[in-house]
Amino acid sequence: MESNKYENHILIIFAHPALQKSRVNKVLLGAVRDIESVTVHDIYEFYPDFHINVAKEQKLLKDSDIIIFQYPLFWYNVPALLKEWQDLVLTHKWAYGKGGIALRGKKLFCAITTGARESLYSKDGFNRFTIQEFLHPVSQLARVCGMHFLPPFVVHGTHSLTEPEIISHSEDYRKLVIALRDNKFDLEAARKFKRLNEHMDKVIIR
């Protein structure tokens, strides 16, 4: 890979069925699109007919060290195509099971946006569960495939975000991705937080 000069290659699996209506993800994506050694893979753009090219996807995964699932939270879940992607690409004996070691040792986390404010994601809140709990299926998937699952990057309360707020989140996202690429990120410290962007200044190494 040409990314030899960087510590890590990052693959962003991006899923948004209606990006033309997006306010937040559009800006987040724009902030990471042109970073070297980062591949943005916009799956709704590639597979509008849901006909996923499994071999191609597996190659992309193999060539990367850190994988990000970026998507808006829809009904507490991943958008439909990302689910289909998981079902078809993470095959038995390739990603897990006997001989399934292709993803072993790689890092995985979710970069998500939610309409609801952070406070609503708690035991007593409107949504009754925390975001981490809603992410259990992905975290378990990572475990079965031998990947390290990191806390998510979350932008909460998108419904009432202002433009400057969205831009500031996108700058955080960019900083995070670059730091991860360059191994300038304190993973151990980050694991203590609910989300990677909770205290950006405490986890990025200068």
Add this chain to the structure above:
Amino acid sequence: MTGENFFFHALVFLAAAVISVPIAKRLGLGSILGYLIAGVIIGPFGIKLIGDEGQDIMHFAEFGVIMMLFLVGLELQPSLLWRLRGPILGMGGLQVCASTAIISLIAVAFGVPFQSAVAVGMILSLSSTAIVLQTMKEKGLMGTDGGQRSFSVLLFQDIAVIPMLAFLPVLAIGAGGLDPAISSTDHAPEKGALWVEGLPDWLHAIVIFGAIAAIIIAGRFIIGHIFSFIAKTRLREVFTAAALLLIIGIAMLMSKIGLSPALGTFLAGVVLANSDYRHELESDIEPFKGLLLGLFFISVGASINFNLISEMPDIIAMIIFGLIFIKFIILLGVGRVFKMSTDQNMLFAFALAQGSEFAFVLFTFAVRNQVLPVDTANLLIAAVALSMVLTPLLMLINEKLIQPSVGVKERDAGEADAIDEKNPVIISGFGSFGSIIGRLLRANGVGVTVLEIDSDKVDLLRKLGLKVFYGDASRYDLLHSAGADKAKLIILAMDDHEKMLGMVHTIKKHFPHLSILARASDRTEAYELLDAGVNNVYRETLDTSLRVGIDALRALGFRAYQAHRASKTFRYHDEKSVFELSHLRHDKKGYITNARQKIEDLEQLLLSELKGEEEHLDAGWDTTSMREEASKVK
């Protein structure tokens, strides 16, 4: 002809047709043989219901041939005609020249004077356009290689009649000298009625080119407007009258300037093949053509001189046999030279081995110009008429006895093992459309039985291991032997829409358990299939156009998934509207032309799209109202 007399004749002819044609068809002999036999029966040598007027009626009925060529032209795009120029000039030229030369030589060998022999050779080199095209149409063979080439040769022959008419007087034996009215025609108007009579040759040529140019220009730019004006009156019979007027007018014009009317109307047909009114013209002229051709065949049957035949049966038999045999061999040779496959070559040679209806006119003309003695001419006319009668039989022999052994077999004996018999799917028509479906099904392990009319393709497909049945797919027996009673689905993928409607009828009647999936080229065809009771109708261009639409939207920056869904929504609407409009169409009163119908349909469609239902389908992703609500809570 008095009124009573007219009704009597009409009664006789119609009754003869109505009785004999269905019987002949039932017996598998085809309608033409039915007409011919009917003519023999009612003629002067049968039960004598008509006498010598058979000849006159034949002249009148030859108009059916003119109409047929007009219709043939209508179905022939100019581009196709251009593609056929090789076969027309090459094969047609070779066939006419070789036949003329060889038949002339044989005649000379039998002691016929040289000039007469050349005349006989020329006239007998022609084949019967009426019988061949009608038989081929009926058997659905026009689209095959043999059919196309037969048509090409016939077209060349029709053109060749004109120089023949000019040349015959030159062959006059005695001191008859040159007749000034040399450029008479197959429908020679009364002597001296030619407009171009006495004109110098160069002026005549200019007149001819002028007339042809006039037909082309009028067909391209003027006739369409006239028809649309007439169509607006919404009087169907006036439209029919206009169509007849057009054909008769061109026929007259052509006769007057010394060209073949059949060729003139053929040309007009080709020019109008791309016009909006093609379908209307076709359906208006078709019944007239059918009746007149029937009349023509009846009168051919009635005019066969059985007295002459019974006087010298051996000589006539010899002439007929010799004629058919020699022409057959030459045709086979021509087919060989032009690399036809054996079975198509057989079809070609059997189809064209008879004499032509033009022979009646040409022989009479030759007698008038002292090229041939009357006795010889009568003998030859009888032989030609009988050779025409024999044609449907010859084609039947070809179909039943020759084809099964020379080339492609209807049933594919080698392949027909037990598993194949249980193929759940039958695909009729394995062209570009059907073959994609077939490949998809086979790739997924589904056994497919193919029905195909083009024998060249059949050979190839069989070599590739497909189970292929060859022949007219609307026939009950072919469907039956292809296993239609055991299959689950039948896919109609051929491009011959009329044939398809016929098939739907046969299937609904005899194999009601089969699900039918049918291809349609456009909305009009889709409506007709829906009317015929087929629910799964696939317009062939719909999906491709939508894919182009998707890519266009993407090129303009739309998200792939948005464009994809938009096209699905559009398609859903479009399919729905086909169903809806197909019912609406029946309520419409009056006469609306195809083109207008299409425009009205489009208008309906565009209007319904403006309602913007697309938004509703994707509303789930719209967060506007969520955000409004959130801002109130704040």
